[in-house]
Amino acid sequence: MNKINEYPSKAKCTHEQNGYPCFVPAQRVLNLIGKKWSIQIINVLGNGNQVRYNDLREQLRRGWKKNKISDATLSARLAELSEEGVLIRDIHPEIPPKVEYSLSEKGEELAEALQPLIDWTIKTCHE
């Protein structure tokens, strides 16, 4: 890992203080995606997928006999990811209203940046 205070000026953070590296945004994002089910949600919505709430829940629950994701948890994660700008909630004006979730451009970038970490955790899981 490079020292952040050796970063090129392009990446120089306005949050830097006395040469202290800016980990504030990394911290916030890691905290968000470290919460239960966040990365699974990002995975299901990745690659441009638009998924309705019930389908999303179904995909997340697939394969789990117990410890299935609850509606309360799924709603909380969707709200947090949406607030962070990672996820788009697309409401179609139909009756009944059709709501679809997808990753924003920021979300797709996050998914891409996250992939090496996920690859590594899966690799080490088998060592």
Next chain:
Amino acid sequence: MNKINEYPSKAKCTHEQNGYPCFVPAQRVLNLIGKKWSIQIINVLGNGNQVRYNDLREQLRRGWKKNKISDATLSARLAELSEEGVLIRDIHPEIPPKVEYSLSEKGEELAEALQPLIDWTIKTCHE
């Protein structure tokens, strides 16, 4: 982000159940490094650095006028990272005992896998 259940068989996880992707290890690691100060600690100890407790605390506190890391928090993070095998606690049999912290091989790999995510958060921080 690739669908994990499209992973090559090499990365196939024993935790997989009915084709459900194994995010358990990613979840655990993300939860750990999502905690306050974890990534800063990994950053200070990266690149083969061996750092004594007081030096580590000093480096983490540099630039902060308030919200400095407390001894309780630093000790908790060091214990957690050590338990996960990310960090090595090297005790030199001297009087008084000299304790140095460094990243394990697993820790260096984690730092490398984490770098794209940190780069991305810093980049988006300035947009």
